[in-house]
């Protein structure tokens with residue numbers, strides 16, 4: 001609060017002799033005076049930006065884990081940058097006809113994904129892939145974005161949807177490309193104001209848009225699922241280290257508070273997911289790695305189609321239960337179908353990971369229907385409802 005109070009005094013907003021304007025009114029006056037367009041269009045408060053750079057995270061999001069973020073020294077996350085990223089992410093004016101924002105397809109309530117198999121773009125056309133969840137994007141170490149890893153970094157990916165002829169429509173062939181968007185943004189009063197606030201001058205460039213969108217995306221960290229709360233107990237009691245040994249510990253014991261204690265089915269699913277085949281598990285966690293459940297960058301594909309040559313990634317499995325559709329083409333509509341794929345549907349191909357046997361796990365190591373149901377129950381413990389309502393990620397637009 002201190003900077004705010006200083007600001008209010010400087011502006012003469014704190015009345016002498018008591019009985020002055022309430023803090024809220026004074027704050028609003030300060031924002032309206034200093035950042036009139038931002039105030040007019042959004043609920044963002046540049047005098048007191050939300051905390052994106054140093055949020056309170058559970059202890060198992062420790063220094064070792066945070067060091068695996070794909071953030072680079074060239075683009076360190078700041079509260080200001082992520083705040084501007086939030087505005088851009090939710091702004092429909094970034095599409096050619098003001099109809100679609102990033103958030104139209106990456107819906108916070110659905111774990112930043114779309115529940116439809118394919119998403120409709122600015123002119124009603126459909127995407128050819130399923131919209132990906134964005135939680136824990138920072139922890140994909142290969143720093144390759146999209147299902148087929150074709151974008152080299154979070155930054156490089158971030159402005160591609162804007163220039164996509166189906167998604168947001170500022171493609172160079174028909175609508176002037178990114179240059180046309182920059183002209184449009186310069187005429188929207190809040191952008192020169194906000195770019196000056198973040199960068200020191202009001203110049204808008206694609207590189208600047210990329211840097212703040214990437215900062216915002218990396219700030220979308222999922223750390224508050226039932227699994228996180230239960231695992232946090234085990235982590236703290238056993239050396240405060242993220243180790244296979246700790247991931248393998250039961251979360252169904254009386255050491256876990258009742259509200260977060262795993263059921264027998266969830267805990268069996270956890271063991272099956274985390275443990276490798278040598279320990280009686282199914283090896284899911286070797287690719288979908290705890291505690292972020294982002295995919296290990298060295299993983300290959302999971303055999304959806306015979307003869308597959310493209311190496312696909314998976315978004316973090318946090319909030320996977322809210323997506324409604326699964327895999328790059330959204331071919332499955334239930335997690336039971338996903339488990340059935342791993343049990344009997346894995347097809348041979350050049351891109352298939354050697355840890356997954358063609359024919360399916362049921363034949364190679366066994367994966368009964370009860371085990372499948374237990375793993376589905378475990379996947380539901382990865383739902384992070386805190387992230388779905390975190391006000392740092394809501395739509396800030398008033399109009």
Ligand code: HEC
Nearest residue numbers: 101102105119120121127129130131132145146147161167
């Ligand atoms: C019309 C729907 C739509 C819009 C609008 C959209 N996206 Fe996406 N997004 C998708 C789809 C579909 C994919 C997967 C595409 C693929 O892999 O080919 C995706 C993938 C991504 C990924 C990759 C995630 C990963 O783990 O690899 C990121 C990041 C992302 N989008 C961010 C954005 C941002 C930022 C914007 C706004 C500038 C945006 N999206 C606008 C549908 C959309």
Ligand code: HEC
Nearest residue numbers: 282283284287299300301302312313314326327328342353
């Ligand atoms: C060899 C690495 C690997 C292993 C092992 C593995 N997966 Fe996957 N998983 C992937 C890949 C790659 C994808 C994305 C495939 C695609 O869409 O083309 C994926 C996708 C998924 C999805 C859908 C994600 C989404 O956003 O649509 C779920 C759920 C899932 N896996 C669960 C499991 C479970 C449960 C197991 C264990 C039985 C498992 N995985 C084992 C690599 C792996």
